[in-house]
Amino acid sequence: MVHKTWQxxxxxxxxxxxxxxxxxxxxxxxxxxDAIAQFDEVxxxxxxxxxxxxxxxxxxxxxxxxxxxHLAQKELSKWKEQLKDEETTKAEALVELENAKRTVHDxxxxxxxCGESRKLETKVNEAARSQAKQFxxxxxxxxxxxxxxxxxELETAVKRYASVVIELVHAKHELWKMRHEYNSAFEARxxxxxxxxxDDDVMNMxxxxxxxxxxxxxxxxxxxxxx
Numbered sequence: 719m720v721h722k723t724w725q726x727x728x729x730x731x732x733x734x735x736x737x738x739x740x741x742x743x744x745x746x747x748x749x750x751x752d753a754i755a756q757f758d759e760v761x762x763x764x765x766x767x768x769x770x771x772x773x774x775x776x777x778x779x780x781x782x783x784x785x786x787x788h789l790a791q792k793e794l795s796k797w798k799e800q801l802k803d804e805e806t807t808k809a810e811a812l813v814e815l816e817n818a819k820r821t822v823h824d825x826x827x828x829x830x831x832c833g834e835s836r837k838l839e840t841k842v843n844e845a846a847r848s849q850a851k852q853f854x855x856x857x858x859x860x861x862x863x864x865x866x867x868x869x870x871e872l873e874t875a876v877k878r879y880a881s882v883v884i885e886l887v888h889a890k891h892e893l894w895k896m897r898h899e900y901n902s903a904f905e906a907r908x909x910x911x912x913x914x915x916x917d918d919d920v921m922n923m924x925x926x927x928x929x930x931x932x933x934x935x936x937x938x939x940x941x942x943x944x945x
Contacts, residue, residue, distance in 0.1 A: 821896055828889050840879070847872065
């Protein structure tokens with residue numbers, strides 16, 4: 719399209735002159751296809767920031783899960799250390815338990831031996847007293863020296879009997895003390911074993927939780943292209 723501009727002769731000393739200028743009147747788009755393509759580019763460029771805005775939110779979620787995983791791993795390590803200590807304690811408890819059983823068995827054998835000694839001593843004393851009485855009856859006219867000898871033997875037997883009784887009482891006391899200590903230690907070890915079982919359950923649960931967190935983080939990283 720051509721546009722002509724005329725200048726008045728009265729306004730200028732120069733003769734009339736025609737100035738011709740061109741105006742771009744071409745359509746803004748070469749075709750409808752180009753227009754659609756340009757609008758698609760604008761639409762895509764406008765949508766891209768929205769997608770980018772979603773990534774920080776997902777990244778924050780990953781960071782939060784990684785922090786939670788770190789805490790779970792730390793807790794798991796702590797439980798492993800406790801479990802290791804509990805296993806050591808369990809092994810020591812088993813050794814102590816065997817020692818306690820052996821000690822109780824030894825004291826039981828001593829008690830039986832003391833009981834047998836007591837019975838034997840009682841029989842000996844009864845036999846000695848019976849013989850002494852018979853001797854007194856049949857030999858009442860014998861010299862005093864013989865009676866004194868029998869009395870001395872009888873007193874010796876009584877003293878020996880008293881010594882056995884004292885030893886028996888002492889053995890009973892030691893046995894009662896040992897049984898009391900054994901029962902207390904046994905109850906403590908049973909409680910310790912129960913705690914070990916509970917710790918095992920907790921550790922297994924923490925292991926499962928840590929495994930689930932690993933899976934979730936891996937899935938999110940794959941979706942976001944982080945891994």
